Amino acid sequence: LKFAVSAAALSVAATGAYAACDDGEIVVKFSHVTNTDKHPKGIAANLLMERVNEEMDGTMCMEVYPNSTLYNDDQVLEAMLQGDVQLAAPSLSKFETFTKQFRIFDLPFMFVNMDAVDAFQSSETGQAMMDSMQRRGLQGLGFWHNGLKQFSANVPLNAPEDAAGLKFRVQTSDVLVAQMEALNASPQPMAFSEVYGALQTGVVDGQENTWSNIYGQKFFEVQDGITETNHGVLDYLVVASTDWLDSLDADVRDQFMTIFDEVTTERNAAIGEVDAENRQAVLDAGATIRELSPEQREAWVTVMKPVWDQFEGDVGAENIAAAQEINA
Ligand code: LMR
DSSP: OBOOOOHHHHHHHHHTOOOBOOTTSEEEEEEOSSOSSSOHHHHHHHHHHHHHHHHTTTTEEEEEEOTTSSOOHHHHHHHHHTTSOSEEOOBGGGGTTTOSTTHHHHSTTOOSSHHHHHHHHHSHHHHHHTTTTGGGTEEEEEEEEEEEOEEEESSOOOSGGGGTTOEEEEOSOHHHHHHHHHTTOEEEEOOGGGHHHHHHHTSOSEEEEOHHHHHHTTGGGGSSEEEEOOOSEEEEEEEEEHHHHHHSOHHHHHHHHHHHHHHHHHHHHTHHHHHHHHHHHHHHTTOOEEEOOHHHHHHHHHHHTTHHHHHHHHHOHHHHHHHHHHHO
């Protein structure tokens, strides 16, 4: 690991990654789409990079490219299969073309809180999901938490009827499209990096995302307020290509995976704290947060939960039952 000041190193520095790799080191590019400051994924990716570059110096060298500077989520998995990037952590909604199993995480009101999400992911069913794309050349390494989603729009949202007729940006997921249709709203799938501009110019009226993404992308600046619905999960799967993993010597792979697992455990345990900090930062920035009474929230549940029926075949009735048992 050296710190050569070349044009390439400077441009890498500007994007948040700083390692300049030595000849002979295995270069690991980690591409993601969020900010790094305060963000659960940004923090975890940087911690992984720091530890790999310190503990595997001379063997492996990691560079993190945040903020969609290398790829957006629609491109990154194809780039990974081409060998152009080694690690990514797209949200579970972004794997539609590879597996339908993750649809369970997008179903509205499936999990009561992040502890339930964690327990489901740690279960045998959840762990098996990490292997579900091997046939397509991708291996899940671990789930990373972000949090529960909230709605925001350019008008106040209190009752589900308030969302009717509005255009909402959604991630590229059929479940999320169906969820917005259940609200009689118009879903607009769009890349993360384009959402702020689309909200600002009125291409869409609203969006759904977690506190860290609402804060990190400053969506609150161009919205009337945020309604605390906690209606769905946004979590990540860190993935690599099976080809790349197979290309590593067993001892190198083991050392990397030990560091990866430790970072995963540490940062997932901190998710409640990071989420609360981002919610507070949104408030401190002067944004309006609308809290719902239990009766008001129930009205959103009543309208959105029937979406489960449409996707039961994809996700498996037994998996829905297992998730509900964890909630109880
Ligand atoms: C989104 O597209 O809204 C999120 O998946 C972005 C992210 O990585 O948190």
